[in-house]
Amino acid sequence: MLKKSGCIFCERPKVKYAAILDHKGQYSIKTMCKALNVARSGYYQWFNSPESSYEYKKRVVKKRILDTYEEFKARYGSRRITEELKALGYSCSVNYVAKIMHDSDIKAHNGKGFKYPKRSLSMNNVSDNILWRNFSASTINEKWTSDITYIWVKDRWMYLAVVMDLYSRKIVGWALGSSMTYELIMEALSVAISRRGDTENTILHSDRGVQYRSQKYIDFAHRHGFQLSISRRGNCWDNAPMESFFSRLKVEMVYPNNFQRIDDLKSGIFEYIEIFYNRKRRHSLLNYKSPMEYEEQLKVVA
Structure with missing residues (x-):
C-alpha cells in the first residue's frame, strides 16, 4: 500500500498529489486520496494545473x-x-x-579552511609538544588549544584571544583587547575555566608566542591543573584547529563587515562566536553538527 514518507514535501498537498500520480494504475484515485488525506477535487485541480x-x-x-x-x-x-x-x-x-x-547567483563568502600537510611532520624538538598534532579528544576538557589573532578596525589593530575545546571545537573562552599581552590570554582562559569547571590534567596547547611563555601565564595555568603543550618554533600546523577557526572568522565575519568602530567589532564577535559558531554552525568534523549539539550528545550517552 502507498506509504507516507518522512520528507517534508510529502506533508504538502501538491507532493501528495504527485505521489498519487506516480501510483496511478496500481490503486484507485479514491483509495489513494483517502490514504493520504487529500480531496479528490484538489488532486484533479492539481492534475490539470501547469505547475509540475x-x-x-x-x-x-x-x-x-x-x-x-x-x-x-x-x-x-x-x-x-x-x-x-x-x-x-x-x-x-x-x-x-x-x-x-x-x-540564483549566490555563494558563501569564499575562503578555505586551514589545512596542514601531514607529510611535513618532523620529529625534531618535540619534547614540549604534548599534543603533537593529535587534535582528537574523547571527552570535553581533555584537550584545549589557545591562540591570538589581530583584526584591523578603522585605524588600529585589535587583538582577539580564544580558547577552544578540541572535543567539540567549541570556543569556551575569548577576550578582545587593544594590546597583545599575557593579560589578554589570561582573561580568555579565565572565562573558559569559569564556564567549564574542572581542568585538572587538561592539556592546554598554544604556540610559542611571548604571551604564552610569560611566567605569570604559566603559573596561572599550573594553579588550575593544566598540562601545558607548546608548538614547535615557526610551525603553525601544530595549532591547525585554531588557525582554521581564525581563517573562518575573518572570511565569514570580519572581512564582509569592514568594521569601523570597536563596539561594532565586539558585537560582531559576540554574535559570531556565542550565537552562530557555538550554537548553529555545522562542523564537517562533527558530522555537520554544531559544537553545542555535539556536546549534548555526550550528555545523553553519559
Missing part, C-alpha cells in the same frame, strides 16, 4: 535556500545549506542545492 511536482519542489526549496542563505549571513555554502534543509525535513542533495544557488 518538480517545479513546485524547486520553487519551495529555492525559497528555503534563499531564506537560509540570508539567515546565516552568506556564511553557508551548498553543503551546509543542504544539512540545514535536511534538518528541517527537506529531502535534497548537495548538487541540487548547489545548482539552485548557482542559478
